[in-house]
Amino acid sequence: MEQTFGDFLVSNFNQFWHFTGFYNATWQHFVMLAVGLFFIWLAIKKDFEPMLLVPIGFGILIGNIPFNTEAGLEIGIYEEGSVLNILYNGVSAGWYPPLIFLGIGAMTDFSALIANPKLMLIGAAAQFGIFGAYMVALAIGFEPDQAGAIAIIGGADGPTAIFLSSKLAPNLMGAIAVSAYSYMALVPVIQPPIMRLLTTHKERLIKMKPARAVSQNEKIIFPIIGLLLTCFVVPSGLPLLGMLFFGNLLRECGVTTRLAKTASNALTDIVTILLGMTVGASTQATSFLTAETIFIFFLGFMAFIIASASGVCFVKFFNLFLAKDKKINPLIGNAGVSAVPMSARISNNLGLEYDPSNYLLMHAMGPNVAGVIGSAVAAGVLLGFLA
Amino acid sequence: MKKNIFITLIALIGCAVAVSAQGRSGLKLNEVMVVNESNAIDDFGERHGWIELFNSNHAPMEISSVFITDDPSNPKKYPVPLGDVNTRIPKRQHVIFWADGRPSRGTFHLNFVLKPNQDNWIGVYDANGITLIDSITVPASLEPGMSYARSTDGVGKWEMRNDVGENYITPSSNNIIRAQNDKIQMFKERDENGFALTLMAMCIVFSALLILCLCFLAISKISERFARANKMAAHGVTAETKAKHATDSDSGEVIAAIGLALRDHFEAHDQESTVLTINKVRRSYSPWSSKIYGMRHNPRS
Numbered sequence: 001m002e003q004t005f006g007d008f009l010v011s012n013f014n015q016f017w018h019f020t021g022f023y024n025a026t027w028q029h030f031v032m033l034a035v036g037l038f039f040i041w042l043a044i045k046k047d048f049e050p051m052l053l054v055p056i057g058f059g060i061l062i063g064n065i066p067f068n069t070e071a072g073l074e075i076g077i078y079e080e081g082s083v084l085n086i087l088y089n090g091v092s093a094g095w096y097p098p099l100i101f102l103g104i105g106a107m108t109d110f111s112a113l114i115a116n117p118k119l120m121l122i123g124a125a126a127q128f129g130i131f132g133a134y135m136v137a138l139a140i141g142f143e144p145d146q147a148g149a150i151a152i153i154g155g156a157d158g159p160t161a162i163f164l165s166s167k168l169a170p171n172l173m174g175a176i177a178v179s180a181y182s183y184m185a186l187v188p189v190i191q192p193p194i195m196r197l198l199t200t201h202k203e204r205l206i207k208m209k210p211a212r213a214v215s216q217n218e219k220i221i222f223p224i225i226g227l228l229l230t231c232f233v234v235p236s237g238l239p240l241l242g243m244l245f246f247g248n249l250l251r252e253c254g255v256t257t258r259l260a261k262t263a264s265n266a267l268t269d270i271v272t273i274l275l276g277m278t279v280g281a282s283t284q285a286t287s288f289l290t291a292e293t294i295f296i297f298f299l300g301f302m303a304f305i306i307a308s309a310s311g312v313c314f315v316k317f318f319n320l321f322l323a324k325d326k327k328i329n330p331l332i333g334n335a336g337v338s339a340v341p342m343s344a345r346i347s348n349n350l351g352l353e354y355d356p357s358n359y360l361l362m363h364a365m366g367p368n369v370a371g372v373i374g375s376a377v378a379a380g381v382l383l384g385f386l387a
Numbered sequence: 388m389k390k391n392i393f394i395t396l397i398a399l400i401g402c403a404v405a406v407s408a409q410g411r412s413g414l415k416l417n418e419v420m421v422v423n424e425s426n427a428i429d430d431f432g433e434r435h436g437w438i439e440l441f442n443s444n445h446a447p448m449e450i451s452s453v454f455i456t457d458d459p460s461n462p463k464k465y466p467v468p469l470g471d472v473n474t475r476i477p478k479r480q481h482v483i484f485w486a487d488g489r490p491s492r493g494t495f496h497l498n499f500v501l502k503p504n505q506d507n508w509i510g511v512y513d514a515n516g517i518t519l520i521d522s523i524t525v526p527a528s529l530e531p532g533m534s535y536a537r538s539t540d541g542v543g544k545w546e547m548r549n550d551v552g553e554n555y556i557t558p559s560s561n562n563i564i565r566a567q568n569d570k571i572q573m574f575k576e577r578d579e580n581g582f583a584l585t586l587m588a589m590c591i592v593f594s595a596l597l598i599l600c601l602c603f604l605a606i607s608k609i610s611e612r613f614a615r616a617n618k619m620a621a622h623g624v625t626a627e628t629k630a631k632h633a634t635d636s637d638s639g640e641v642i643a644a645i646g647l648a649l650r651d652h653f654e655a656h657d658q659e660s661t662v663l664t665i666n667k668v669r670r671s672y673s674p675w676s677s678k679i680y681g682m683r684h685n686p687r688s
Contacts, residue, residue, distance in 0.1 A: 117603035124589075124596040131585035138581045144574040147581065210639030218603075218610050225602055233595040370596060377595050381588045386570060 028285035036060030059280020097159035103268025105247025123370025125314030126336025129154030129307020154303025155375030237380025311336030338371030413444035422531035443541030
């Protein structure tokens, strides 16, 4: 029977209707779209890590537009050859995070750490958050490799979390990345109560000696020695540590200013946009809205609390062995997690709250950047043991 | 100039060493079958002895132009031809060469056959025909239908395999079949609560940062000493005068106070000098900028 023109139009409209988002939408898609909008709202209205939450939030919107996955349109992030899939390769193959680390290295001034190297130990102590969360994750029933990937959220370092989860548990990467970045944005909410709880009024008033001036030579030697020492101990941390210290050498050597500027500005911005957007887009409703994701968010929260608490407690313990005039203010202990420079700012603000003349920012930057190194080393250790 | 050439030469030698270090040493003889009675069949539907090579690197390896031989006195007996895309072995993968003596059948058909009931020496030489990458002597005692294989791909001991039980013959696949990650399984069985890993990992993280810390404590001491010596030299201070006058170090507060005082002294505008100075300004004349040429001679009323 010959098809009339009207039938032809109706059948094509019908086919088109089957391709639309309205037809393919499920309630999970709307939940995820709401999550994406919430992230964008947090970033724009509340100013919570806007550089991260805007790309991630919008990425969630992009990744959760419903469409007919069986149509073979090659538009989804997990469909090989699609544009989003090509951009996502930097996340799945793990080469965006080292590029971000290059930028972090080129942006970071390690002077505070070089001037007072013992602050590095605070950065090491705060990594207990990672391994504490690892034990809790095992107790909940995750496999050791999954537990390791989830626990790295405690390092408070988004690129490191993405790098490690892409190697150990690629199926959990979306949830881990979103969790890590969400908690990094919530540092001002999570850390102060822990810091208040674990310190006495007297301890919060400790004034630390101003750091000595660091010479140019020391700044140049630091990335070279830092790379050699840390990577000889943990070669599996090479992609992150190598790029971090390389970026820092570009900054400090004084003869590659243009490269350092590009690494710290244009390159970091480009990779941040791509990383944030693709991570957001990878959180598709079908794979994201599961019980596992809820556990991951819970474990991430635990890891953050343990990390912050262990940093503060370690400073208190360390103070037992220091002379009276060399005591460290435990309010900088939280900065051992590597959320740079947010957690150092929290230390400073809290210090000023109790003594308006007690500026802790530069002191807190020491453990803060040590936390970056520490979390990269911890990621290398987990990769070495569990990959 | 000579110095620059010398530095460039050293850099080039360094690069060459680095490149050779990442060469074909990862190419391994992995499994050999001399008499193939009921095992793998080639593209022509025939059974022949075979030699399995394994790329033990974690990166792809191009094996065209390497040599495979059964004669130590003729290392260039079979050159793996150029121009075949299949000679690029993916990371940790295998490739099979058929020892059928018929190289005209394709890249993976050798120009020699393996001889039953006698020792078969097999060698793989690098493109220069001199560097022996790997070799093995397959014993004469290897029975027909059995293979001679490494227990673990690329590294294990050589053993005879008869395809009975778990003693698999595995042409073009892993010699050891793994259904799970051994490391994960080990941690799962022996470290259920994660305490051991936590202890080890924290020790490693602490020691890495402790070493860095100690190193920079030492460097900062040395640097401070140098800085002090340079400062003294710049001010012409000797060790004796320093003992009398110099303080240990300038505190941040002192530096800040000096800085503030200097700023106040040079830049403050609270009180102006109240002296007016009128200087004559000379401007050289140029007809190009003369106002006369820019004005009308007869202004309209």
